[in-house]
Amino acid sequence: MSTHLPTLLSRVAHALDADLAAQLRWHGVSLVEFRVLMALRDADPHGLPVTKLAERCLLQQPTASKLLDRMERYEWAVRNIGRPDRRVVMALATRQGLALAERLCAIACEEEQRARKALPALDFDGLRAVCAAYLGEKLGC
Numbered sequence: 723m724s725t726h727l728p729t730l731l732s733r734v735a736h737a738l739d740a741d742l743a744a745q746l747r748w749h750g751v752s753l754v755e756f757r758v759l760m761a762l763r764d765a766d767p768h769g770l771p772v773t774k775l776a777e778r779c780l781l782q783q784p785t786a787s788k789l790l791d792r793m794e795r796y797e798w799a800v801r802n803i804g805r806p807d808r809r810v811v812m813a814l815a816t817r818q819g820l821a822l823a824e825r826l827c828a829i830a831c832e833e834e835q836r837a838r839k840a841l842p843a844l845d846f847d848g849l850r851a852v853c854a855a856y857l858g859e860k861l862g863c
Contacts, residue, residue, distance in 0.1 A: 734841070742833045751826060754779065755798075758789060759823040760830075762799060762815035769802060769812035798822060 743753040751759075757779040762770060770778075776786035790813055793799040798819035802812045815823060838846055 734844070738833070738837055741836070742830060745829050745833060746826065749822075749826065749829070751822070754781065754789060755793065756826055756830070758786075758793065758813075759798065759815060759819055759826060762813060763820055763823040763827070765814070768805075769814035772801070772811045772813050775813050793819070 739753055742756070746753060746756050758775065761775055761778045765775075772786055772790065773783060775781075775790075776783045779786065781789070790799055790801060794801065796818075797816055800814050800816055802814065803810070834846070838844075
């Protein structure tokens with residue numbers, strides 16, 4: 723097994739994602755929908771440009787657009803033309819989307835607590851701080 727840090731982080735992330743995805747399926751939400759809801763929940767009240775949303779959720783822009791189509795049908799999100807730059811499409815969570823995000827965040831936090839117990843040597847708070855400094859964005863529930 724590789725000891726290359728990105729490989730190790732990816733392997734741990736994959737295992738943690740699988741556990742969370744199983745919990746989310748019980749609520750009819752995919753892991754990627756959860757990520758989008760969390761990103762929209764944490765966004766500016768005017769929304770998040772779709773390009774930035776895709777970047778934060780580790781998606782290609784066309785995938786993010788298709789996902790937003792579905793989330794609009796579920797009434798979890800909407801898109802608006804940006805102001806003052808009308809070339810920018812902004813994504814926002816609806817009230818239903820925000821309520822769902824809060825419920826799902828509680829589930830994700832429970833999963834995180836289980837992970838903290840299973841992985842006591844992993845410094846979660848330090849990892850969050852490194853990610854926030856490296857990526858320049860707020861992380862967590």
